[in-house]
Amino acid sequence: MKLYEITPDPISTDDVVARLANPAVGAIATFVGVVRGETDGKETLYLEYEAYPEMAEATLARIGDEIHERWPSIREVAIVHRVGRLEIGEAATVIAVSAAHRSEVFDALRYAIDRLKEIAPIWKKEVWADGGEWKSEAIKASDTDFAN
Amino acid sequence: MEIRVRLFAAPREALGKSEIEVSLPDGVTVADLIEHLKTAHPILRAYTRFLSVAVNRAYVGWETELHDGDEVACLPPVGGG
Numbered sequence: 001m002k003l004y005e006i007t008p009d010p011i012s013t014d015d016v017v018a019r020l021a022n023p024a025v026g027a028i029a030t031f032v033g034v035v036r037g038e039t040d041g042k043e044t045l046y047l048e049y050e051a052y053p054e055m056a057e058a059t060l061a062r063i064g065d066e067i068h069e070r071w072p073s074i075r076e077v078a079i080v081h082r083v084g085r086l087e088i089g090e091a092a093t094v095i096a097v098s099a100a101h102r103s104e105v106f107d108a109l110r111y112a113i114d115r116l117k118e119i120a121p122i123w124k125k126e127v128w129a130d131g132g133e134w135k136s137e138a139i140k141a142s143d144t145d146f147a148n
Numbered sequence: 149m150e151i152r153v154r155l156f157a158a159p160r161e162a163l164g165k166s167e168i169e170v171s172l173p174d175g176v177t178v179a180d181l182i183e184h185l186k187t188a189h190p191i192l193r194a195y196t197r198f199l200s201v202a203v204n205r206a207y208v209g210w211e212t213e214l215h216d217g218d219e220v221a222c223l224p225p226v227g228g229g
Binding site for chain 2 (some may be wrong): 006016029033049050051054055081092093113116118119120121122123124125132134135138139
């Protein structure tokens with residue numbers, strides 16, 4: 001089973017957790033990023049996710065490598081991200097981190113989602129009743145008004 | 149030399165294409181390629197300010213020299229999760 005995956009199919013959290021099954025594991029922390037129905041008071045109809053799939057899977061694996069370097073007690077990391085049209089409430093990403101004991105799984109999990117948002121070549125478009133916009137937390141729409 | 153350019157998200161939508169083949173003289177850099185794209189496809193000008201670039205699936209600086217057969221991806225600010 002792939003630990004780092006871009007998929008057009010619905011993601012099951014149980015399935016991602018199962019990928020980390022190992023008798024040595026005593027703690028698995030999971031993060032589920034779901035599609036929110038509004039942003040800044042504006043209703044979202046659905047989200048459209050797009051990835052550069054070959055590079056995105058390699059980037060997710062790189063995030064896993066970074067976690068293993070920073071937290072040697074982490075046993076395994078799985079990061080799955082969905083692409084295509086996602087409805088409100090559906091899982092866009094599921095991340096799972098395992099270790100023998102619980103102590104560092106939370107920090108590693110937080111790092112994984114933060115890095116995913118920072119470097120993974122994945123984009124999302126919010127679609128509204130009257131239009132839509134490709135969103136990035138790094139760059140707000142107002143910053144692009146004077147684009148060259 | 150032949151360069152394969154891949155586009156994603158907003159610039160892909162604006163141009164209506166996810167891939168372009170570009171012929172350029174040997175020795176050009178990523179910056180030269182971006183200038184070429186802005187001239188050949190003025191609609192892309194609006195998207196180059198915050199663009200990151202990957203050559204053969206690795207992020208690179210704009211001074212990077214390109215080679216025949218390279219795959220250059222124009223990556224607007226990412227927003228996964």
